[in-house]
Amino acid sequence: MTTASMLRSLAVPTALAATLLLAAGCGKSAPTHFYSLSPTPAPQQAQPTPAGPCLSLGIGPVDFPAYLDRSQIVTRSGANRMQLAEFDQWIETPRENFQRILTENLAGLVCAKPLVTYPWPTGGHPDRQVVIQVARFDGVLGQDAVLRASWSVLDADGKNLAWRSNEYKQAAAGPDYDSLAAAQSRLVEQFAKDVADSLRQ
Incomplete structure (x- = not known):
């Protein structure tokens, strides 16, 4: 057998081994974890009907910044640096999740x-409407969540x-x-209050 033939015969199993190792590595990718905001826990005892006039109420439109229009959870790691969590994602769009939990809290x-x-059911318009513009809804892992x-x-x-504007922080x-999502849930609770x-006034 010539030297060239010997080299070719050695190259085949080496390439095959490399392919198998690559395939094995691809099969061990990290699982994706999904998260959702949660509403304020229901009280143990029945509460009286909230005070104030009882009117039809509509929540929305809710406007979210473009940087949050994605499934990956967005965090900050510096004044100008953002991180996208590839394997930690929202189960629904952040805007829809925020609007749904805010409505449940209200x-x-x-x-x-x-x-x-919003959008309202066909044929109706609420007596009161809350239009919301979110400028920031993120945080730093292990530190504060900000709304x-x-x-x-x-x-x-x-x-x-x-018309009102406010900034909220929650450690x-x-x-x-999971802790960050819980902190963001508490931000929505504060915002709902x-x-x-403002609706009572």
Whole structure:
């Protein structure tokens, strides 16, 4: 056997071994974990109907910044550096998740019949509408979650009855994404209380 033939015969099993190692490595990719915001826990005892006039209420539109329009959880690692968690993702879009949990929290804070989300059901328009613009909703793992938002309360004719803006911070209980999502849930709870106050006024 010539030297060239011997080299070719050795190259085949070497290439095969490399291919098998690569395939084995691909099969061990990390599993993706999915998260959701959670509403305020229901009280153990029945609560009285929230005070204030009972009007139909609509939540939305809710505007989110483009950097959050993705399934990956976004965190900060510096003043100008952002991180996308490839294997830690939201189970639904952040905007829809935020709007849904905010609506659930408001249901226990204000008297609203019905309480609907934008776009409204066909043929109706709520007596009061809350339009929300979120400027920031992220955080640093193991540190603070931050929500910065503005909102307007409109009547059925579109007249602006109130406008507010605020920033909220909540410390995460641990260094993982589960703790960050829990902290962000508490931010939505705080925000819902302020929205409810503006509706009562």
